[in-house]
Amino acid sequence: MLSLLHKRLYIFIIWAALPLWGFAQTTKPVVPEDSIVIDSLDDGEIEDAVDSVFHYELVRPLGFRFDTLLIPSKNIYNTWDTNFIDPYRENMVLTFDSISLVLCDSSGGCSFVQPCTNAATSGFGYRRWGWGYKFHYGIDFGLKTGDPVYAAFDGVVRVSQYNPGGYGYMVIIRHYNGFETLYGHFSKLLVYPGQSVRAGDVVGLGGSTGHSTGSHLHFEIRYKGKPIDPTRFIDFNTHTVLKDTVTVSTKNFDHLRPTPQQIYWQNYYKNLHTKKKVLYYTVRRNDNIYSIATKFHTTVKRLYQINGINRRTKLKKGRTIRVR
Numbered sequence: 001m002l003s004l005l006h007k008r009l010y011i012f013i014i015w016a017a018l019p020l021w022g023f024a025q026t027t028k029p030v031v032p033e034d035s036i037v038i039d040s041l042d043d044g045e046i047e048d049a050v051d052s053v054f055h056y057e058l059v060r061p062l063g064f065r066f067d068t069l070l071i072p073s074k075n076i077y078n079t080w081d082t083n084f085i086d087p088y089r090e091n092m093v094l095t096f097d098s099i100s101l102v103l104c105d106s107s108g109g110c111s112f113v114q115p116c117t118n119a120a121t122s123g124f125g126y127r128r129w130g131w132g133y134k135f136h137y138g139i140d141f142g143l144k145t146g147d148p149v150y151a152a153f154d155g156v157v158r159v160s161q162y163n164p165g166g167y168g169y170m171v172i173i174r175h176y177n178g179f180e181t182l183y184g185h186f187s188k189l190l191v192y193p194g195q196s197v198r199a200g201d202v203v204g205l206g207g208s209t210g211h212s213t214g215s216h217l218h219f220e221i222r223y224k225g226k227p228i229d230p231t232r233f234i235d236f237n238t239h240t241v242l243k244d245t246v247t248v249s250t251k252n253f254d255h256l257r258p259t260p261q262q263i264y265w266q267n268y269y270k271n272l273h274t275k276k277k278v279l280y281y282t283v284r285r286n287d288n289i290y291s292i293a294t295k296f297h298t299t300v301k302r303l304y305q306i307n308g309i310n311r312r313t314k315l316k317k318g319r320t321i322r323v324r
């Protein structure tokens with residue numbers, strides 16, 4: 001009888017431990033056989049992008065070093081980051097002095113090249129998005145997967161990697177004129193962070209990666225990490241720059257201000273969390289301050305505070321006190 005019980009116990013232990021055995025089988029460490037170690041930058045001012053994105057490793061030459069002196073528009077930007085779209089985190093709506101950026105110099109003309117020569121399919125501003133509306137922070141150009149996409153101005157590539165937020169394979173270039181340009185939904189990246197590019201250089205091949213319903217280029221012009229309407233100074237139909245000098249002020253960032261509806265709902269939810277309903281209680285026989293505090297999940301100190309009473313106050317039957 002005892003041996004049968006033991007037998008059953010052993011079977012039970014083996015049965016119970018089976019999933020653990022399976023777990024041990026599936027979590028064998030995977031050792032990459034041909035992993036490449038990329039030379040990291042040891043310059044303190046430069047943040048090195050060590051990515052797991054294979055495109056990035058493919059395009060970036062081994063041992064590549066980027067000199068901080070080559071950063072464009074150093075006088076405007078406080079950092080050089082090779083991962084984030086907006087590492088500057090400045091509030092462009094509230095505190096910001098207007099600045100004039102020169103797109104065309106007096107000698108050499110304008111070095112603007114249209115990133116994609118096809119027609120624009122969607123512009124900057126609100127557009128339909130499912131059941132509602134959503135702000136579109138760039139210009140879309142229709143293209144076929146594999147079509148080349150060109151750098152809009154001279155500059156240095158800051159970001160070239162996959163963006164999980166929706167841009168897919170994406171490139172950001174910092175330009176000497178003070179702007180940054182963003183290109184999204186690539187099928188292939190052809191540049192690496194720190195690479196110097198001229199206007200018209202191919203930076204990647206068009207595609208439909210990220211949140212995209214079909215092959216197209218999503219193109220943005222940003223100032224200090226925030227998108228602005230590029231049609232104010234570039235005509236994408238004629239592929240030309242409309243103004244030699246562009247003044248960027250808080251007006252360019254009106255689209256970042258919350259709408260009255262957004263403010264209403266923000267306040268609504270804020271009040272929902274902070275406002276507690278005031279509650280009163282009529283003292284009964286045998287009640288004391290401790291029993292009332294326990295009853296309403298509060299403290300004696302809090303009850304003294306909100307009622308303006310102290311420990312010498314006698315709580316007579318029938319007296320109304322505030323408990324919340």
Ligand SMILES: [Zn+2]
Nearest residue numbers: 138139140218
């Ligand atoms: Zn777009």
